[in-house]
Amino acid sequence: MKKLILLLFLVLLVTGCSKDGNTLVIVTEAGFAPYEYYENNKIVGIDIDIAEEIAKRLDKELVVKDVAFDSIINELNSGKADIALAGMSITAERQEEVDFSIEYAVSKQVIVALKDTNIKKVSDLNNKTISVQLGSVADSYVTENFKNAKLIQQKKFLSAAEDIKGKKADCLIMDELPATELVKNNPELKILNIELFTDKYAAVVAKGNTKLLEQINEVLQDLIDSGKINEFTINHTK
Ligand code: ARG
Numbered sequence: 404m405k406k407l408i409l410l411l412f413l414v415l416l417v418t419g420c421s422k423d424g425n426t427l428v429i430v431t432e433a434g435f436a437p438y439e440y441y442e443n444n445k446i447v448g449i450d451i452d453i454a455e456e457i458a459k460r461l462d463k464e465l466v467v468k469d470v471a472f473d474s475i476i477n478e479l480n481s482g483k484a485d486i487a488l489a490g491m492s493i494t495a496e497r498q499e500e501v502d503f504s505i506e507y508a509v510s511k512q513v514i515v516a517l518k519d520t521n522i523k524k525v526s527d528l529n530n531k532t533i534s535v536q537l538g539s540v541a542d543s544y545v546t547e548n549f550k551n552a553k554l555i556q557q558k559k560f561l562s563a564a565e566d567i568k569g570k571k572a573d574c575l576i577m578d579e580l581p582a583t584e585l586v587k588n589n590p591e592l593k594i595l596n597i598e599l600f601t602d603k604y605a606a607v608v609a610k611g612n613t614k615l616l617e618q619i620n621e622v623l624q625d626l627i628d629s630g631k632i633n634e635f636t637i638n639h640t641k
Contacts, residue, residue: 427463429454430484432472432536434559436584437639438490438604439469450488452635453507453606457486457622471558473538476500479609486619490578492540492602502610504619506603507632512541513582514595516574517567525597528552534563534572540602541576564589578602580640 431450433439439448446467458465468484478484479501493503516522522531529551535541537556545554555572557563564585566572576599586592606619626632
């Protein structure tokens, strides 16, 4: 009996550390302005505004966790976080591991390089050194399509930008809006006018977490219909 009580206590302790009934734990990688970034030591952004609305609707206290982008899915599936809001693109591969909400943004992947780059077309990417965020759709895209390119997988987009500035990489592939923010702060860089592919962002939950997913979808649909997502986007790109 004593052992059983101890076990129960341990289980409660372990589960209680990360989550309790009154908190909603959102996981993200907060180096992705305007979706998630630090301002005065606080994580803010379009995704955080969305997270706040979801927490409000569920009457829960919001906790935002900043982790490496490539560990987000594990955070969900191990129950350490409830929802990922990380400008995460819907892909068939990810759909095997997690469930996606309705989409709340459309994006496209772009190439960022030094202003005097000699990259003029997609095929120029072969034989180049390309920096990406580890685990991102750009990471898989380069791996699958440019077998002769050299790939640098960074945890942070800022490190990828440093790779270009320090000429360790010829370019970086990432999402358009965050690329625009990055280029704003790094005038030696530019976004190339070359089409790669488009993608769509959604919130993510552990596979089978249908109830939470339905609640998220309701909030997202309201935010889309009322123009709030647009408003959040404008606020964070000023
Ligand atoms: N949209 C891209 C993807 O899903 C990149 C997302 C990066 N997000 C982040 N918070 N770092 O792979």
